[in-house]
Amino acid sequence: MLKDITIGQYYPSESVVHKLDPRLKIVLTLVYIVSIFLIQNFWGFLVLAVLTLLLCAVSKIPVSFLLKGLKPLLILMSITALLNLFMTDGRILWQWGILKITHEGIIMSLFMLFRIVFLVMGTSFLTYTTTPITLTSGIESLLKPFAKIGVPAHEIAMMMSIALRFIPTLIEETDKIMAAQKARGAALSEGNLIRRAKALVPILIPLFVSAFRRADELAVAMESRCYHGGDDRTKLKELKYQKKDTLALFVFILAITVMLSCNLVGASL
Amino acid sequence: MMEIIKTENLTFGYEDSQKKVLEQFNLTIEKGSFTALLGHNGSGKSSLAKLFNAVLLPTGGTVYVSGMDTKNEALLLEIRKNCGLVFQNPDNQLVASIIEDDVAFAPENLGVPSEEIRKRVDDALKCVGMYEYRLSSPQHLSGGQKQRVAIAGIVAMRPSVIVLDEPTAMLDPRGRKEVVETILRLNREYGITAILITHNMEEAALADRIVVMEKGKILLDGTPEEIFSQYEILKKTGLDVPQITELSYQLHQAGLNIDSCILSVDELVEQITKVL
Ligand SMILES: Nc1ncnc2c1ncn2[C@@H]1O[C@H](COP(=O)(O)OP(=O)(O)OP(=O)(O)O)[C@@H](O)[C@H]1O
Ligand SMILES: [Mg+2]
Numbered sequence: 001m002l003k004d005i006t007i008g009q010y011y012p013s014e015s016v017v018h019k020l021d022p023r024l025k026i027v028l029t030l031v032y033i034v035s036i037f038l039i040q041n042f043w044g045f046l047v048l049a050v051l052t053l054l055l056c057a058v059s060k061i062p063v064s065f066l067l068k069g070l071k072p073l074l075i076l077m078s079i080t081a082l083l084n085l086f087m088t089d090g091r092i093l094w095q096w097g098i099l100k101i102t103h104e105g106i107i108m109s110l111f112m113l114f115r116i117v118f119l120v121m122g123t124s125f126l127t128y129t130t131t132p133i134t135l136t137s138g139i140e141s142l143l144k145p146f147a148k149i150g151v152p153a154h155e156i157a158m159m160m161s162i163a164l165r166f167i168p169t170l171i172e173e174t175d176k177i178m179a180a181q182k183a184r185g186a187a188l189s190e191g192n193l194i195r196r197a198k199a200l201v202p203i204l205i206p207l208f209v210s211a212f213r214r215a216d217e218l219a220v221a222m223e224s225r226c227y228h229g230g231d232d233r234t235k236l237k238e239l240k241y242q243k244k245d246t247l248a249l250f251v252f253i254l255a256i257t258v259m260l261s262c263n264l265v266g267a268s269l
Numbered sequence: 270m271m272e273i274i275k276t277e278n279l280t281f282g283y284e285d286s287q288k289k290v291l292e293q294f295n296l297t298i299e300k301g302s303f304t305a306l307l308g309h310n311g312s313g314k315s316s317l318a319k320l321f322n323a324v325l326l327p328t329g330g331t332v333y334v335s336g337m338d339t340k341n342e343a344l345l346l347e348i349r350k351n352c353g354l355v356f357q358n359p360d361n362q363l364v365a366s367i368i369e370d371d372v373a374f375a376p377e378n379l380g381v382p383s384e385e386i387r388k389r390v391d392d393a394l395k396c397v398g399m400y401e402y403r404l405s406s407p408q409h410l411s412g413g414q415k416q417r418v419a420i421a422g423i424v425a426m427r428p429s430v431i432v433l434d435e436p437t438a439m440l441d442p443r444g445r446k447e448v449v450e451t452i453l454r455l456n457r458e459y460g461i462t463a464i465l466i467t468h469n470m471e472e473a474a475l476a477d478r479i480v481v482m483e484k485g486k487i488l489l490d491g492t493p494e495e496i497f498s499q500y501e502i503l504k505k506t507g508l509d510v511p512q513i514t515e516l517s518y519q520l521h522q523a524g525l526n527i528d529s530c531i532l533s534v535d536e537l538v539e540q541i542t543k544v545l
């Protein structure tokens with residue numbers, strides 16, 4: 001049951017997007033997030049929708065897979081849309097007590113909805129097309145210039161990759177402990193909230209004890225494999241900025257320009 | 270023969286306890302040999318393994334690895350590179366979520382250039398028979414496979430000695446067999462000196478030499494034949510002999526005219542048929 005959780009949601013495929021430099025992808029994702037908030041009318045979103053579909057095709061990720069990523073956010077999206085729908089002042093189209101729907105409210109709630117949808121879909125391309133390890137070394141490399149002002153770039157990356165390595169192990173262990181406690185008669189999914197919370201204690205304590213033991217053993221194993229921090233360290237897979245990355249950068253700039261130039265046509269909000 | 274590890278009057282105790290774990294311990298390991306280290310729980314085997322690798326430092330005496338004093342901090346990486354350590358729980362010694370990245374960990378730490386790391390990783394994975402799995406994650410492997418990956422992670426450092434601390438204790442019989450065969454291959458084909466700490470007497474019988482420890486001292490030291498013929502002493506220290514040896518000993522005690530210390534099935538069969 002807990003095993004079904006997938007983390008980092010990588011979608012394996014051999015596309016060009018998958019092979020781009022992770023540093024470029026991270027930076028472009030950040031730029032993309034900002035640019036979404038600069039869109040001022042529906043033409044912009046229309047262009048963005050077309051661009052998203054194109055990106056799907058190029059990176060060989062099925063649209064259905066992309067849409068599935070929105071599911072966990074359904075509640076958040078509905079709340080945002082409803083709040084905007086009922087709370088925006090303007091030309092009243094329908095009213096019942098304090099509830100009212102305005103012309104501006106409809107536009108506003110659609111706008112917010114689109115923003116969230118494209119924000120989630122666009123950023124998930126990063127994790128869909130980049131393995132966690134590559135992502136980590138991308139972050140490490142991007143943070144490296146800040147090491148001089150005391151940002152522990154290598155340590156952050158190391159922590160992230162160890163976390164990624166041990167999350168499945170700890171999930172599996174939690175499953176085992178839960179099964180063991182149930183076999184001893186623990187009622188994990190019965191009773192009120194307080195009783196259920198109390199029932200978690202016999203699961204969390206063994207889990208913590210074991211996690212600390214693992215950390216201790218791992219530290220010794222790393223040390224005996226000559227680990228001594230990030231100095232003079234080389235990499236099996238060095239990140240290489242290649243021609244195709246420059247090409248991708250230009251395509252991206254072009255796409256964002258087209259998208260934002262829509263602000264100039266039609267009415268802005 | 271050249272000595273690769275040497276301890277001289279080695280004494281060791283953990284900081285937080287008065288008890289000495291090792292006392293006046295003198296042991297020499299020959300280059301290219303395969304030594305099994307036996308001993309009851311708490312006899313100091315794991316501590317000794319960590320002393321070989323400078324993870325722990327002697328409180329008295331000296332440990333030399335390829336002639337280097339482990340107390341010399343300037344040589345720390347060189348010593349650890351020379352003498353690799355494999356631990357009991359394969360899960361807790363793999364650092365990366367992709368096999369080849371894990372095997373690359375030690376060479377990366379040593380600052381080996383990328384192309385050279387690639388070569389070492391491929392060689393090491395082929396050497397333990399895990400090359401096809403280089404792109405999978407540890408959680409999709411069996412215990413025996415994970416332990417072989419851990420061994421590959423050490424082999425990629427190109428060490429002269431590999432010390433294995435109960436590498437098969439958590440494995441099923443099949444995993445044990447895979448790991449033991451890998452150790453034998455490393456020793457026989459690649460000439461890597463192997464030190465195997467184990468509680469399994471069948472495994473120990475495969476070594477060239479067995480050292481039995483008790484309470485931080487060497488109790489017995491010799492070839493498997495010499496050690497397993499000391500049936501009473503072994504039993505008194507709470508150790509066993511291989512099942513086949515046990516059988517030959519019992520038959521011998523029962524008055525049958527065969528040797529009391531036989532290490533292989535074939536030999537026992539031969540001797541029994543001769544008697545019958
Ligand atoms: N970190 C530690 N701090 C204090 N004492 C320790 C520590 N680790 C081990 N000891 C003690 O040192 C002694 C030797 O332990 P060691 O782990 O070397 O034995 P071992 O021969 O490997 O035993 P086993 O067969 O159980 O693995 C034991 O008495 C143990 O209690
Ligand atoms: Mg031990």
